Amino acid sequence: MNISGNTIFIPGATSGIGLALALRLHDRGNTVIVGGRREDRLAAIAAEHPGISSVRIDTADADSIDTAARTVLSAHPDLNVVIAMAGIMRAEDWTTREGFLATAEETVVTNILGPIRLIGAFIEHLRAQPDATIMTVSSGLAFAPLRVTPTYNASKAAIHMLSESLRLQFAGTSVSVLELEPPAVRTALMPGHEENESAMPLDEFVDEVTSLLENQPDATEIQVERVKFLRYGEARGDYATVVATLNRTDPHTR
Structure with a gap:
């Protein structure tokens, strides 16, 4: 992905x-x-940052995605990048029958069906562009599970495999598939997350992501250094240690 000269739609970009x-x-x-x-x-956001425009979209609602896609493409026919950023992270306790199922279903709809529907709404247009990118957003937890967020972990593992599979299908076309894999970052993704001192500061994370996009235009996975502990535990042969460390040090690590 080139770092400049694109027209980019980012659902899930209000915070x-x-x-x-x-x-x-x-x-x-x-x-x-x-x-x-x-x-x-x-x-x-539009008022505070002139030049950035906005479109209402609820990625948990298929009709909202279709409406937003038509609106975006009507106003921006040169769109060539879609970043499927929207997602939720909720704690679940599967040892009790109360509460976890609704949370799990909401997570699946938002984190898996949302990106699938979003890509589906834009793919025909993107394939007609000379150079286009789909950026998915998984997580370090796609590769090592956090005990308190089982469905979130599974949803991000699904996004990783979706990204791998789409990359195979679009090989040789004008569409690239790029996967962003955040570690724990200080955002409001979960309660208390913004004050989590073990998580990566947001500005530091985005600085490193921007540098990677600029210096690795042909990358398929964008991995800041902090996520590699989670990403490559199985390959290094220390997966059990990674999982134990993750679940011992911080109950809200992304």
Whole structure:
């Protein structure tokens, strides 16, 4: 993915990693459209950052995705990058019959069906572009499980394999598939996450991601150094240690 000269749609960019990345990509000379559910946040972002436009989208709602796709493509026919940023992370306790199933289903709809539907809504347009990118967002927890978020872990593992599979299908076409794999980052993804001192500061994370995008334009996975402990535990042969360390040090590590 080239770091500049793109037209980029980022659903899930009203806060956290999505917003920080949207601002950084805008500063690098890209046309950026942010998407989210809260119209007040979308309006505030557009007002505070001239040149960034916004579209309401709820990625848990198939009709909302279709409507947003039509709106974005009508206003930005040169769109060539879609970043499927929107996602949720919820704690679950499967040792009790109460509460976990609704949370698990909501996570699957948002974190798996959402990106699938989003890519489906834009893929025909992207395939017609001379150079296009789909960026998915998985997690270090796709490769090592956090005990308190089983469905989140599974959803991100699914996104990793979806990314791998789509990359095979689009090989030789104008569409690249790029997977962003965050470690724990100080955002509001879960309660208390923004104050988590063991998590990576947001600005530091986005700085490193931007540098990787710039210096590795042909990369297939964007991995900051901090995520490699989780990403490569099995390959290194210390997977059990990684899992034990992850679940001993921080109950809210992404």
